[in-house]
Amino acid sequence: MPATLLMDAKIVTHNQQVRKAGNPALAAAYRQLMQEADQLVKNNKVYSVMDKIPLPPSGDKHDYMSQAPYWWPDPTKADGKPYIRRDGDRNPEINGITDHDHFDKLMAESELLGLAYFYSGEEKYAEFGAKLLKTWFLNPETRMNPHLKYGQGIPGVNNGRGIGIIETRELGKVCDASALLAGSKHWDGTAQQELNKWFSSYLEWLMTSDLGKDEADEHNNHGTYYDVQLVALALACGRRDLAEKQLTVTKQRMASQWKPDGSQPHELARTLSWNYTNMNLWGFMTLARLAEHLRIDLWTYETPDGKGIRKCVDFLVPFVEGQKAWTYQQIKPKSYEHSAAIFTLASQKYHQPAYLTLLPSVKPEGRNAFMLPLLLGTTSKE
Numbered sequence: 001m002p003a004t005l006l007m008d009a010k011i012v013t014h015n016q017q018v019r020k021a022g023n024p025a026l027a028a029a030y031r032q033l034m035q036e037a038d039q040l041v042k043n044n045k046v047y048s049v050m051d052k053i054p055l056p057p058s059g060d061k062h063d064y065m066s067q068a069p070y071w072w073p074d075p076t077k078a079d080g081k082p083y084i085r086r087d088g089d090r091n092p093e094i095n096g097i098t099d100h101d102h103f104d105k106l107m108a109e110s111e112l113l114g115l116a117y118f119y120s121g122e123e124k125y126a127e128f129g130a131k132l133l134k135t136w137f138l139n140p141e142t143r144m145n146p147h148l149k150y151g152q153g154i155p156g157v158n159n160g161r162g163i164g165i166i167e168t169r170e171l172g173k174v175c176d177a178s179a180l181l182a183g184s185k186h187w188d189g190t191a192q193q194e195l196n197k198w199f200s201s202y203l204e205w206l207m208t209s210d211l212g213k214d215e216a217d218e219h220n221n222h223g224t225y226y227d228v229q230l231v232a233l234a235l236a237c238g239r240r241d242l243a244e245k246q247l248t249v250t251k252q253r254m255a256s257q258w259k260p261d262g263s264q265p266h267e268l269a270r271t272l273s274w275n276y277t278n279m280n281l282w283g284f285m286t287l288a289r290l291a292e293h294l295r296i297d298l299w300t301y302e303t304p305d306g307k308g309i310r311k312c313v314d315f316l317v318p319f320v321e322g323q324k325a326w327t328y329q330q331i332k333p334k335s336y337e338h339s340a341a342i343f344t345l346a347s348q349k350y351h352q353p354a355y356l357t358l359l360p361s362v363k364p365e366g367r368n369a370f371m372l373p374l375l376l377g378t379t380s381k382e
Contacts, residue, residue: 001013002118002176002179002180002182003179003182004175004176004179004180005172005175005176005179005232005235005236005290005293006172006173006175006176006232006286006289006290007176007375008289008376011375011376011377012115012118012374012375014377015373015374015375015377016118016119019119025373026373026374028370029370029371029373029374030119030374032369032370033112033115033116033119033370033371033374034116034120036112036116036367036370037112037113037116037125040109040112040113040128041113041124041125041128044128046131046132046135046136047102047103047105047106047132047135047136048102048135048136048142048143048144049061049062049063049064049065049099049102049136049142049143049144049145050062050141050142051098051099051102052065052097052098052099053096053098054096054097056149056150057150057153057159058149058150060145062143062144062145063144063145063147063149063150064099064103064144064145064147064148064150064151065097065099065150065151065153065160066094066097066099066100066150066151066152066153066164066167067091067093067094067097067152067153067154067155068083068094068152068153068154068161068163068164069090069091069094069152070085070086070087070088070089070090070091071083071084071085071086071091071154071155071157072084072085072086072089072091073155079156080155080156081155081156081157082154082155082156082157083154083155083156083157087270087271088270088271088272088331088332089271089331099144100167103136103144103167103168104167104170106132106136106174107170107171107173107174108170108173108367109129109132110129110132110133110173110174110177110178111173111174111176111177111180112367112371113125113126113128113129113132113177114126114129114176114177114178114179114180114181115180115371115374115375116129117129117180117181117184118180119374123184123185123186126181126184126185126186126187127184127186129177129180129181129186129187130181130184130186130187130191131186133174133177133178133181133187133191133195134191137174137194137195137198138191138194138195138198143198146198146201146202146205147201147202147205147209148160148164148165148167148168148205148211149209149211150164151163151164151165151167151211152164152166152167160211161211161214162210162211162212162213162214162215162216162218162222163214163215163218163222164211165206165211165212165215165222165225165226165229166215166221166222166225168202168229169225169228169229169283171199171202171229171232171233172228172229172232172286172290174195175199175232175233175235175236178191178192178195196236196237199233199236199237200233200237202233203230203233203234203237203239206226206229206230206233207230212226216249219253219256219257219266220257220266220267220276220280221266221267221276221279221280221283223253223257224250224253224257224280224283224284224287225283227246227247227249227250227253227283227287228283228286228287228290230242230243230246231243231246231247231250231287231290231291232290234246235290235293240293240294243290243293243294244294244296247287247290247291247294247296247298250284250287250291250298251298251301251303253284254284254301254303254307254308254309255303255305255307257280258303258307258311258312259307260305260306260307260311261311261315262307262310262311262312262313262314262315262316263312263315264276264277264280264281264312266280267279267280268328270329271329271330271331272329272330272331272332272335273326273328273329273330274326274328274330274334274335275330275332275334275335275337277316278316278335278336278337278338278339278342279337279338281309281312281313281316281338281342282338282341282342284298284309284312285309285341285342285345285346288309288349289345299349299350310346310350313342313343313346313350313355316339316342317355317358320339320343320358320361320362321358321361322361335365336362336363336364336365337364337365337368339362339364340359340362340363340364340368340372341364341368341372341376343355343356343358343359343362344356344359344372344376344377345376348376348377
């Protein structure tokens with residue numbers, strides 16, 4: 001079985017077997033996966049921090065750079081600086097700096113190609129997946145330096161912020177992608193060692209830099225996803241003691257971020273409250289999955305005053321069922337990017353099929369529609 005961190009190796013191996021046996025829901029998801037993977041191979045699009053046009057403040061294009069998404073020019077200032085905040089309203093200027101968008105695509109597409117290789121055994125997917133990883137992380141001409149000094153800078157205010165570290169929150173997908181490629185002639189032990197060196201350098205920067213320390217001290221989804229990254233990278237680098245230590249911080253975050261009824265006040269205060277509530281809960285569920293590697297049970301863990309993951313899941317249920325109206329601020333249509341995965345995984349971890357009855361109301365979007373069955377299984381009879 002693959003040595004994946006976020007994906008449950010037992011589930012994806014089982015899914016691989018039942019797909020071959022003719023499970024119709026998995027067969028449909030598999031066809032979509034292959035179509036997407038084939039298109040990626042055909043397009044042959046790779047990503048690099050060297051693609052961006054603006055230079056980072058360092059003058060080195062190998063440094064990752066992005067601009068704060070919710071900050072806009074001040075109309076009362078001739079040059080618009082310093083920028084001012086409009087929470088939830090994305091400034092299209094950010095699209096002119098390609099690192100964030102390209103890194104998102106790199107993480108998602110490397111995971112997809114790794115899964116396509118695992119399910120099919122076809123080397124063309126491993127070859128292109130390896131090319132993506134080597135271009136972004138390993139090749140001297142195109143690699144990203146392992147830090148985020150210039151993430152989410154605000155024009156007229158700063159060059160980068162700790163908050164920018166949220167942009168690498170899905171690095172665990174890269175860990176899984178490389179695990180799925182293991183055994184391919186296109187991804188050998190040397191490549192994995194070099195990737196682990198990058199992970200180790202970035203992990204050190206997360207823990208020791210001022211910006212990393214700032215993000216570690218955040219008390220909402222930013223703090224949650226700091227933990228997600230640190231624990232995933234620590235496990236990838238074999239630093240199990242560090243991962244275990246950070247999970248004690250995660251328990252403290254559970255106590256400080258949640259109410260006993262499962263609500264998340266910091267996320268409910270946002271202008272996209274539904275989206276951030278789901279996003280943050282998925283972060284904690286990801287941490288619970290990572291904790292399984294250390295035989296730590298966060299799924300049933302509760303704080304002394306009764307706060308726990310399951311209560312956060314149950315908090316969402318009446319709003320999905322239509323028993324309650326979502327009266328918190330949501331300035332854009334609700335996103336269900338994480339919702340279907342939340343209820344699917346909750347049904348497995350808490351042995352409650354009733355959560356699955358909610359899925360028609362929170363249909364997964366985009367690639368998640370076919371990735372979710374392949375990663376977590378299907379409700380169809382096997």
